[in-house]
Amino acid sequence: MNAIEIHNLTRRFGRTDAVVDLSLSVPTGGIFALLGPNGAGKTTTIKILMNLISPTSGRASVLGVDSTRIGPKERAQIGYVAENQDLPLWMSVRQLLDYCRPFYPSWDRDLERALLVQFDLPEDRKLKNLSRGMLMKVALMSALSYRPKLLVLDEPFSGLDPLVRDEFVQGILEASEFGNWTVFISSHDIEEVERLADHVGVIDGGRTKLNESAESLLMRFRRIEVNLQGRTPLLEKMPAEWLAIDRVGTRVMFVDSRYSEGTAEALFQRHFPDAVVTSLPMTLREISLTIFRSGRKTPKGITL
Amino acid sequence: MLPFPIGLKLGLPVTEQIIFAVKKAVVVGQLKPGEKFPSVRVLSQELRISPNTAHKAIASLVDEGVLVATPAIGTVVAPHEAGDRKDCAHLLGPEVERLVVEAKNLGIEREDMQAAVAAHWEKLEAPGRQSSHK
Amino acid sequence: MRLTWHIVGKDMRRFWIAIPLLVGLIGVKLCLLDGVFHLEISRDMEGSMWRYQILLMDAVLIFSFFVTVAIVQEDPVSEPGAFWQNLPITRRQLLGAKLLSVTLICGLPAVLALAVGWLAFGLPANRIGWPLAVISEAQFASCLAAFAFGGLTKNVAHVVFWIIGVVLAFFISHLTIEPLLNLRSLVSPGTHFTHILLLNFLWVIGCLAIILNQYLTQLRSRSIVLLIAGMLLAFYVAETERTRFSVDFLSVLQPAQHELDEKIALLSADVVRAELVKQKPGSDATEMLRVSVQDANQGLIVSPNNYVGQWTQSGTAPLPVSAKIYRVRDRSLKRAVEQAFGFPSSTKTNSLIFGAESTIPGEDAELLGGKSAPYQGQIDLNVQRAVIDGQMGLAKGASIRSDFGEARIKDVFFDKSIIQVDVESEFAAPTHDPGWFDSIVALGAPRSHLEGALVNTKTRTVLTPARTSTGISVYAYGIFLVHAKLQFVLSQAEDQSSSLADWVIVEVRMGENHRSIKTFKEDVFLKVVPAIERDAAWTE
Numbered sequence: 018m019n020a021i022e023i024h025n026l027t028r029r030f031g032r033t034d035a036v037v038d039l040s041l042s043v044p045t046g047g048i049f050a051l052l053g054p055n056g057a058g059k060t061t062t063i064k065i066l067m068n069l070i071s072p073t074s075g076r077a078s079v080l081g082v083d084s085t086r087i088g089p090k091e092r093a094q095i096g097y098v099a100e101n102q103d104l105p106l107w108m109s110v111r112q113l114l115d116y117c118r119p120f121y122p123s124w125d126r127d128l129e130r131a132l133l134v135q136f137d138l139p140e141d142r143k144l145k146n147l148s149r150g151m152l153m154k155v156a157l158m159s160a161l162s163y164r165p166k167l168l169v170l171d172e173p174f175s176g177l178d179p180l181v182r183d184e185f186v187q188g189i190l191e192a193s194e195f196g197n198w199t200v201f202i203s204s205h206d207i208e209e210v211e212r213l214a215d216h217v218g219v220i221d222g223g224r225t226k227l228n229e230s231a232e233s234l235l236m237r238f239r240r241i242e243v244n245l246q247g248r249t250p251l252l253e254k255m256p257a258e259w260l261a262i263d264r265v266g267t268r269v270m271f272v273d274s275r276y277s278e279g280t281a282e283a284l285f286q287r288h289f290p291d292a293v294v295t296s297l298p299m300t301l302r303e304i305s306l307t308i309f310r311s312g313r314k315t316p317k318g319i320t321l
Numbered sequence: 322m323l324p325f326p327i328g329l330k331l332g333l334p335v336t337e338q339i340i341f342a343v344k345k346a347v348v349v350g351q352l353k354p355g356e357k358f359p360s361v362r363v364l365s366q367e368l369r370i371s372p373n374t375a376h377k378a379i380a381s382l383v384d385e386g387v388l389v390a391t392p393a394i395g396t397v398v399a400p401h402e403a404g405d406r407k408d409c410a411h412l413l414g415p416e417v418e419r420l421v422v423e424a425k426n427l428g429i430e431r432e433d434m435q436a437a438v439a440a441h442w443e444k445l446e447a448p449g450r451q452s453s454h455k
Numbered sequence: 456m457r458l459t460w461h462i463v464g465k466d467m468r469r470f471w472i473a474i475p476l477l478v479g480l481i482g483v484k485l486c487l488l489d490g491v492f493h494l495e496i497s498r499d500m501e502g503s504m505w506r507y508q509i510l511l512m513d514a515v516l517i518f519s520f521f522v523t524v525a526i527v528q529e530d531p532v533s534e535p536g537a538f539w540q541n542l543p544i545t546r547r548q549l550l551g552a553k554l555l556s557v558t559l560i561c562g563l564p565a566v567l568a569l570a571v572g573w574l575a576f577g578l579p580a581n582r583i584g585w586p587l588a589v590i591s592e593a594q595f596a597s598c599l600a601a602f603a604f605g606g607l608t609k610n611v612a613h614v615v616f617w618i619i620g621v622v623l624a625f626f627i628s629h630l631t632i633e634p635l636l637n638l639r640s641l642v643s644p645g646t647h648f649t650h651i652l653l654l655n656f657l658w659v660i661g662c663l664a665i666i667l668n669q670y671l672t673q674l675r676s677r678s679i680v681l682l683i684a685g686m687l688l689a690f691y692v693a694e695t696e697r698t699r700f701s702v703d704f705l706s707v708l709q710p711a712q713h714e715l716d717e718k719i720a721l722l723s724a725d726v727v728r729a730e731l732v733k734q735k736p737g738s739d740a741t742e743m744l745r746v747s748v749q750d751a752n753q754g755l756i757v758s759p760n761n762y763v764g765q766w767t768q769s770g771t772a773p774l775p776v777s778a779k780i781y782r783v784r785d786r787s788l789k790r791a792v793e794q795a796f797g798f799p800s801s802t803k804t805n806s807l808i809f810g811a812e813s814t815i816p817g818e819d820a821e822l823l824g825g826k827s828a829p830y831q832g833q834i835d836l837n838v839q840r841a842v843i844d845g846q847m848g849l850a851k852g853a854s855i856r857s858d859f860g861e862a863r864i865k866d867v868f869f870d871k872s873i874i875q876v877d878v879e880s881e882f883a884a885p886t887h888d889p890g891w892f893d894s895i896v897a898l899g900a901p902r903s904h905l906e907g908a909l910v911n912t913k914t915r916t917v918l919t920p921a922r923t924s925t926g927i928s929v930y931a932y933g934i935f936l937v938h939a940k941l942q943f944v945l946s947q948a949e950d951q952s953s954s955l956a957d958w959v960i961v962e963v964r965m966g967e968n969h970r971s972i973k974t975f976k977e978d979v980f981l982k983v984v985p986a987i988e989r990d991a992a993w994t995e
Binding site: 067069088089090091092093095096097098099101102103104105107116119120121156159160171 | 457458461465469529531535536537538539540541542543544545
């Protein structure tokens with residue numbers, strides 16, 4: 018059973034379509050990264066999943082329960098950290114944790130203690146006197162300490178310095194239970210999640226662009242550079258999988274989205290025997306950027 | 322601290338990078354046969370990766386026979402024959418490819434490239450001898 | 456249930472300090488009440504006591520209001536952040552917790568004040584129980600509104616904006632739309648009291664509806680619809696109550712007004728005099744004008760409006776004056792009651808005489824020599840119709856139930872030439888000095904005040920009270936509880952011949968004002984009068 022399943026989800030705000038016919042599945046027991054530019058619909062999707070707003074059409078299920086039916090029982094197994102936590106700033110760290118504990122039957126005091134130490138949080142300091150990074154760590158603590166089956170993070174890294182980001186990730190992994198525990202992160206910060214994510218979903222303009230494992234994604238995208246040694250190429254009838262095709266002089270650059278060992282090289286070799294073909298792996302960030310840009314340049318869209 | 326050196330780079334699948342680094346460490350001798358291999362949890366925390374990924378990497382290594390799952394202790398490094406030449410050469414794969422591509426781009430012939438490689442090898446192998454040569 | 460108390464515990468930990476503060480405020484208010492310490496409030500003190508009462512009551516209500524907003528917004532329902540959105544509690548639990556917290560923090564102080572009053576000052580519950588109950592009721596209304604608005608908004612500033620918006624909406628509608636409407640009341644006549652009750656009812660129901668909707672369904676747009684619907688209903692109820700008087704009034708008053716106008720226009724020079732007289736050595740106050748209106752219509756009460764317009768010297772710019780008008784001992788009430796009962800009028804003349812006191816800057820020799828140019832005056836007159844609400848015999852327990860409320864006789868003392876009646880009345884009326892609370896609910900209700908008069912059914916005479924002492928012991932949102940002691944002085948003749956049974960006490964209410972502004976065409980000359988000649992008629 019998938020931790021999260023989204024089927025043809027649509028959400029309209031007035032005349033704007035925030036999410037259009039979105040379909041995604043998040044397998045249980047892994048870390049799923051939802052990537053997309055500003056306004057892509059990530060936060061809207063998450064809010065629908067958390068039953069904070071209702072979908073215009075389509076449906077979603079979280080931990081096997083329809084998202085519109087999520088109630089206290091389900092919330093006790095879901096952790097939710099977003100950019101705007103709105104924590105009660107008058108409480109101290111200790112008071113906040115003491116306040117949260119009775120709400121969750123699965124609260125683990127040992128984990129709480131371990132996280133306090135790991136995050137190096139001053140127990141008796143009031144939240145309003147904490148820096149942003151510490152505040153987010155407190156928020157994360159309050160969401161992790163009861164070992165939720167699903168941890169939903171909406172832009173958790175924004176505004177955090179690299180040290181805090183690393184501690185954040187460490188905290189998440191500290192609480193992880195292999196196999197039974199799913200993390201859903203939506204982020205701009207693609208580099209931070211690249212290492213972490215098992216699965217990647219990319220959305221843009223409210224629609225799904227990609228939805229696959231990180232590994233397969235990194236394997237099938239390559240940046241190809243071809244040095245044609247003085248010959249001028251005819252750029253017609255390029256395969257649809259080649260994106261962002263560009264030419265400078267006798268050099269041609271593009272992104273191959275269906276790369277497998279040697280295919281691009283062979284193709285070029287056939288027409289231009291002297292050509293030198295270099296294929297370079299792409300980071301998740303570069304792949305995402307390519308997707309976003311191609312989404313904008315060709316309205317018809319490119320099937321990937 | 323992990324018992325083998327690894328620096329995760331962006332752009333390549335994490336599992337592959339781990340497998341590669343472990344194999345390298347075994348070949349070089351940094352990981353000794355019978356040595357306890359870090360658990361999924363430790364691997365995931367040290368490298369800041371998902372436990373899933375860590376588990377996949379370890380499972381692959383077990384599949385390929387580099388690691389062995391023992392019931393009592395956990396995962397340990399499998400015994401292997403030392404100095405498997407083919408393995409070693411395979412480990413050089415990406416670097417060699419880069420060298421060849423670069424040479425081709427510069428228009429250097431194969432023989433010249435090989436000569437350059439040999440020269441560099443000598444230079445690094447015996448620094449003391451080199452200075453005495455001069 | 457355990458979680459509900461957990462939330463309440465958190466709120467108590469944060470807001471506990473409000474409890475002793477409220478106990479203090481309520482305690483001080485109770486002390487100023489005449490019900491707690493034997494304070495006989497005479498007419499002079501009435502004004503300042505009245506103000507303190509209102510101030511303290513407003514303080515309690517405003518404080519309760521903002522504490523409630525703080526408690527409600529502590530666990531935000533409107534635009535909550537991620538932390539609150541994911542807490543595993545049902546909306547019902549949250550609402551229950553908040554209701555409990557507000558009740559404890561705002562409601563408990565009244566109970567504690569009772570305890571403090573009993574333990575520290577030995578005041579029994581029956582003495583302060585009633586005023587405390589009313590304070591609690593008023594707090595209830597205030598906290599309900601705070602709960603509703605707090606649940607609709609994100610922070611205190613927004614709550615203030617919303618309140619201002621609502622008040623302005625009422626106010627502007629009242630000024631602009633209301634005169635254009637010709638609405639009829641749903642409820643039958645004689646229901647001013649009922650209208651006030653209806654408004655209070657609407658307040659409670661409206662707030663509850665918004666609270667329940669906002670908490671249980673979190674559909675903000677629907678809450679706002681409920682708010683607007685409530686406001687429209689309240690506007691309707693408040694405004695329709697008014698129309699009854701205007702329709703009735705005009706037909707009666709018009710002819711009388713014409714006559715009056717004519718009369719006033721005929722003021723002759725020797726009746727109108729302006730005399731510059733110093734009342735006391737060193738005083739700036741001066742009598743300026745004596746106006747008499749002859750043949751004022753029976754049954755109508757003509758009185759000057761409390762401030763006079765302007766004095767203009769012909770051809771020059773108006774002199775700014777601040778004037779206080781006073782009048783002779785008011786025989787108008789007596790006349791109105793006589794008229795109502797069909798008794799013969801006791802006054803020989805039908806002139807009303809009032810004087811105006813004002814200051815003229817500087818003393819001009821020419822002015823004083825009577826040689827300056829004449830002045831022309833402008834004065835506002837109120838014309839009202841007395842409405843007799845009912846009558847009751849002078850017996851303990853007798854009561855009059857009227858449109859405005861109910862009056863009951865607590866006690867009657869008859870001592871030779873003095874009859875004193877202790878009356879307790881409960882009625883709905885706005886005051887001239889409305890408290891914050893009052894004005895919103897009592898908007899649109901006509902201004903009026905109650906008077907009592909004693910009527911001898913045998914001799915067919917009317918007595919107005921010689922002395923009145925009133926204690927407003929409590930009030931809450933438009934409904935007053937007044938303890939009044941009315942003293943009537945019998946003339947020698949009445950004193951010997953009458954017994955208590957001959958007398959009835961009558962409740963008279965001044966109907967709505969009908970004002971006219973008259974400009975005197977007469978020339979008025981100023982001259983100095985060396986000796987102070989105070990007319991016996993100027994007694995007040």
